[in-house]
Amino acid sequence: MSNGDIDARFPLELEAPRFGLKKPEARFDVQGDMGDDARIATAMKNFVRDFGAVAATYMESCIHCGMCAESCHFYVATGEAKYTPIWKLEPFKQAYKREMGPFAFFFRTFNLKKRTTVAQLKEWQELIYDSCTMCGRCTMICPMAIDIASLVGLARHGMAQAGLVPHELWGVAERSDREGSPLGATPKVFKERCEWLADEYEVSIPVDKARANIMVTMSSIEIMKYPQSIVATAKVLNHMGADWTFRSDGYEATNFGMLSGNAQWQKDISLRLINAAIACGAELLILPECGHAYGALRWQGANVYGKPLPFKVRHISEFLAENLQNGRIRVQPLAKTMTFHDPCQVSRRGGAMEAPRQAIRALGAELVEMKETGGLNWCCGGGGGVVTIHRADPIRYKAFQIKMKQVEDTGAEVLTSTCSNCRQTFDDGQAHFHWDKTMTSLLELVADNLAEAPSERPSAVK
Amino acid sequence: MDLLSFARGPALQWALVIFLLGVVWRLTGILLLGRAPDYSEPRNAPAWPGAFKLILTRSWPKREFAARTAFGETMSYVFHIGLAIVVLGFAPHILLIQSLTGLSWPGLPTGLVTLSAALTAGALAVLLVRRLMHPVLRLISNFDDYFSWLVVMLPVVTGLMATAHAGPRYETMLAVHILSAELMLAWLPFGKLMHSFLVFVSRGTTGALFTRKGAAL
Numbered sequence: 001m002s003n004g005d006i007d008a009r010f011p012l013e014l015e016a017p018r019f020g021l022k023k024p025e026a027r028f029d030v031q032g033d034m035g036d037d038a039r040i041a042t043a044m045k046n047f048v049r050d051f052g053a054v055a056a057t058y059m060e061s062c063i064h065c066g067m068c069a070e071s072c073h074f075y076v077a078t079g080e081a082k083y084t085p086i087w088k089l090e091p092f093k094q095a096y097k098r099e100m101g102p103f104a105f106f107f108r109t110f111n112l113k114k115r116t117t118v119a120q121l122k123e124w125q126e127l128i129y130d131s132c133t134m135c136g137r138c139t140m141i142c143p144m145a146i147d148i149a150s151l152v153g154l155a156r157h158g159m160a161q162a163g164l165v166p167h168e169l170w171g172v173a174e175r176s177d178r179e180g181s182p183l184g185a186t187p188k189v190f191k192e193r194c195e196w197l198a199d200e201y202e203v204s205i206p207v208d209k210a211r212a213n214i215m216v217t218m219s220s221i222e223i224m225k226y227p228q229s230i231v232a233t234a235k236v237l238n239h240m241g242a243d244w245t246f247r248s249d250g251y252e253a254t255n256f257g258m259l260s261g262n263a264q265w266q267k268d269i270s271l272r273l274i275n276a277a278i279a280c281g282a283e284l285l286i287l288p289e290c291g292h293a294y295g296a297l298r299w300q301g302a303n304v305y306g307k308p309l310p311f312k313v314r315h316i317s318e319f320l321a322e323n324l325q326n327g328r329i330r331v332q333p334l335a336k337t338m339t340f341h342d343p344c345q346v347s348r349r350g351g352a353m354e355a356p357r358q359a360i361r362a363l364g365a366e367l368v369e370m371k372e373t374g375g376l377n378w379c380c381g382g383g384g385g386v387v388t389i390h391r392a393d394p395i396r397y398k399a400f401q402i403k404m405k406q407v408e409d410t411g412a413e414v415l416t417s418t419c420s421n422c423r424q425t426f427d428d429g430q431a432h433f434h435w436d437k438t439m440t441s442l443l444e445l446v447a448d449n450l451a452e453a454p455s456e457r458p459s460a461v462k
Numbered sequence: 463m464d465l466l467s468f469a470r471g472p473a474l475q476w477a478l479v480i481f482l483l484g485v486v487w488r489l490t491g492i493l494l495l496g497r498a499p500d501y502s503e504p505r506n507a508p509a510w511p512g513a514f515k516l517i518l519t520r521s522w523p524k525r526e527f528a529a530r531t532a533f534g535e536t537m538s539y540v541f542h543i544g545l546a547i548v549v550l551g552f553a554p555h556i557l558l559i560q561s562l563t564g565l566s567w568p569g570l571p572t573g574l575v576t577l578s579a580a581l582t583a584g585a586l587a588v589l590l591v592r593r594l595m596h597p598v599l600r601l602i603s604n605f606d607d608y609f610s611w612l613v614v615m616l617p618v619v620t621g622l623m624a625t626a627h628a629g630p631r632y633e634t635m636l637a638v639h640i641l642s643a644e645l646m647l648a649w650l651p652f653g654k655l656m657h658s659f660l661v662f663v664s665r666g667t668t669g670a671l672f673t674r675k676g677a678a679l
Contacts, residue, residue: 053495054667060492061664063657064607065538066598070530081597090602102491103652112605140678141527144661145520145668299675302501312503351505351676375678376526 003178010171012184018428019183019225020388021168027391029125031163031170036118039162043121044095047158049263051100058151059096061144062086068138068148073379074131077398085138085148088127091116092155121164128155129166130392135344135379149349152384156261165260168388173260176220177268182256185223187248193223194246197231205234209245215282215311216246217253217273219290221420229289229420232447236320239450240328250276253293254421258300259385270297270304277311284312286319289443291345291383291419298350315346316443317418321355324362330451333364339412340367341403341426341439342377343419356418356442363449368412378402382425400429407437416440466633469640477644478562484651485659492663505676512673513666519679520665534592537585544582545614548621551575576625583618586611606653613649616642 001009013022034042069075069084081087098104098113107113136149159165165173172182179186185193191207198205206212216237222229237244250273257265274297277285287293298313314322323329338360347353353374360367372378381399386392403426407415415437417423426439463471506512523535549555553569560566569575590611593599620639623629630638650656672679 050498051495052497053493054497054671056492056495057660057663057667060488061657061660063654064599064602064604065534066596066602067527067531067534069598070527075598076530081601084598084602087598087602102488106652136677139668140524141531143520144657145516145665147668147671299502302503303498305501308501308503348678349675351672351678353676353678372526376524 006171006174006178010167010175012175014183014224016428017431018387018424019221021171023390024167027167028170029164029167030122031165034163039118039164040116040121043158043162043164044099044116045158046161046263047092047095047154048100049157050154055151055154056096056101058146058148059093060101061146062093063144065143067141067143071137071141073133073135073137073381073399073402074395077402078395082127083131083395085132085152086146088124088132089148089151089155091120091124092151092158118162121159121162125159125164125166126391128152128159129169129384130386130389131395133344133379133381133383133386135383136349137344137376137379140348140376153258153261156259157263158261160261160263165262166389166391168390169256169260169385172385172388173256173262173265176252176254176256177262177265180272181220181223181252182254183220183224185220185252187251190218190223190246190251191248193227194230197227198234201231203231203234204238205230206245208248209280211281212243212245213282214242214244214284214286215250215277215280216244216286217251217288217293218246219254219288219293219420220252221254221290221424222288223252225424226420226441228444229441232441232444233288233316235447235450236329236443239330240323245280247276247280249279250274253288253290253297255293255296256385258296259292266296266300267304270301273297274301274305274309277309282311284314284319285309287313287315289316289418289420289423289441291343291350291421294343294350294352295345315350315352315355315418317346317359318352318355320443320446321358321362324359324446329446331363331446331449332451334445334449336365336414337368337410337412338363338365338414338416339370339407339410340373340442341370341380341407341415341417341422342374343417343422344377344379344383346418347377348375359442359446360416363445365414368410370406370410372406378406380422380425380429382421382428387421387425387428396425397429397432400425400433404429404433404435404437414440414445416442416445418442464633465637466640469637469644473641473644477647480648481650484648485656488651488656489659489663500674502675504674506673509670509674512679513669515673516669516679517662517665534589537589537592541582541585541589544578544585545618547578548575548582548618551578572625576622579618579622583615583622586615586618590615610649610653610655613642613646614655617646 011022068086072085075083094113095116098107132152134149134152139147176182194205194207255269257269294315302309380403381396423439551570552575556569620642624635624639629635
């Protein structure tokens with residue numbers, strides 16, 4: 001397929017509460033024209049490609065207690081047994097036991113585990129992609145502490161190479177690899193947006209400085225749907241007097257290569273950021289309000305690169321918390337009650353759980369925690385690429401109702417988070433349910449409440 | 463050789479050999495796969511204390527999950543603790559362990575052991591019914607789940623029958639009991655009963671990896 005054909009088959013939707021691909025009239029959920037044997041062999045080869053002692057331990061350890069179901073928003077919201085997290089891996093468990101485990105010989109010889117088929121994998125596509133946000137809540141309940149989300153990630157490697165990625169997710173991932181952004185935020189578009197925003201909001205937005213201490217990245221959702229986040233970022237960094245820049249050769253932090261399971265695309269996308277940060281000599285790379293971008297670069301970036309990164313990687317919430325606490329960012333008190341939605345990949349799985357709370361307290365707001373919060377927070381239902389998949393909408397909306405209730409129960413005036421993908425999932429849920437709560441960005445709240453005359457402060461960063 | 467001598471002699475030896483070789487084979491098969499180096503900047507170092515922490519803390523359910531999992535967990539606790547009391551507290555079992563390892567400790571009163579065995583059998587029965595009725599458990603269950611249940615239940619039931627002098631002649635019943643326990647031992651490395659070892663590996667792995675990142679445990 002030519003690029004034009006791909007664009008025609010996978011057109012973007014940039015006007016709805018949720019940005020992504022338009023709802024397809026005809027779905028193309030199978031890519032390439034491999035035969036069944038080749039497809040299954042490819043799926044399994046790539047599933048086990050990064051298989052080590054950790055994944056094998058998890059594959060061997062399930063005791064079939066079924067408790068993981070009770071932690072999963074898709075099971076709890078629907079009551080359908082097929083959404084049990086460990087069941088989502090069944091064909092891969094079957095293949096592991098038959099082909100790779102310590103007793104594979106017996107399983108094969110006596111045909112105790114059947115050969116996984118392409119039909120099975122096609123059936124499981126819905127479970128591996130549409131109904132798993134890789135939020136990792138099931139890891140928290142599993143009595144064996146099996147990290148099912150990481151296994152789903154490996155299963156997606158197999159599915160992606162075998163050409164079994166859902167239509168929308170393949171479409172945005174391919175565009176991301178080809179154009180540098182899943183939502184059409186090409187380098188040209190990004191630079192034009194920055195110029196326009198700089199004029200419109202009378203704020204300096206440095207792009208492509210040759211040298212800078214800090215390189216800042218954005219999510220395509222922010223660039224296209226919430227461009228005020230770019231302004232907020234600039235306002236905060238300028239307020240601090242920081243030496244920073246955006247780079248048109250490395251600005252897009254989302255990694256749909258990772259979400260779709262395409263390891264090569266994941267690497268390509270991460271290397272753009274890494275190489276850009278090295279090129280401008282950055283000591284710090286700030287990741288935007290995006291959940292999976294944190295997992296992709298903070299925790300997997302160096303491993304994709306093959307050695308430690310020569311700069312630090314921090315989420316914007318960590319950066320805000322640190323500089324609010326040390327006084328380099330000064331704010332006016334925001335006397336409101338506020339509840340915080342933890343983005344799974346930053347909080348539960350990323351470890352940056354305290355930072356946003358420190359920032360909220362530094363803002364002077366009263367934090368009202370949800371009943372299940374921090375590491376046990378309920379996912380919004382849109383992570384892991386799920387929000388892009390139209391086919392998943394019915395179960396996603398059901399899962400979102402858990403989140404709505406959590407928010408309602410707090411009675412807080414302001415709802416905030418630090419992930420633009422969660423934010424657009426909330427926007428979409430808000431529109432669907434005609435809900436009166438709007439998700440806000442913690443970064444924008446900080447930027448909107450900066451204290452005046454920063455240049456007079458002795459603590460400003462030179 | 464009568465059945466009891468067989469059970470106490472060659473059958474026990476074979477069961478122990480299969481058990482030991484099976485456990486070593488399965489553990490080394492997993493652990494020798496190697497671990498990819500992690501070049502990311504750790505949030506916490508060293509991470510290994512997290513392994514021990516999770517091995518301990520995951521034994522207790524989190525408050526947030528308690529309402530949805532209380533029944534299954536209570537039943538599981540009953541049969542795990544019950545089994546431990548029966549296996550480690552019954553005087554004849556201690557004699558067997560002493561003959562194999564040289565280690566010995568005082569036994570518990572037979573009445574308490576019998577009650578524990580009865581509660582264990584009851585909890586196992588309830589859990590089997592639950593596995594057959596609960597849509598999630600029915601879906602994810604396979605041969606291993608039912609066979610492992612059987613090989614745990616058999617020694618409990620035959621042990622209760624032997625001590626109560628129910629069923630066939632005592633020596634025969636005792637031989638059947640010992641053989642059933644040997645079946646459990648020999649099956650352990652091949653199915654889910656292996657979690658008695660893997661629980662440390664699996665929890666320890668996640669505990670260390672997540673502590674490195676500062677992720678929730």
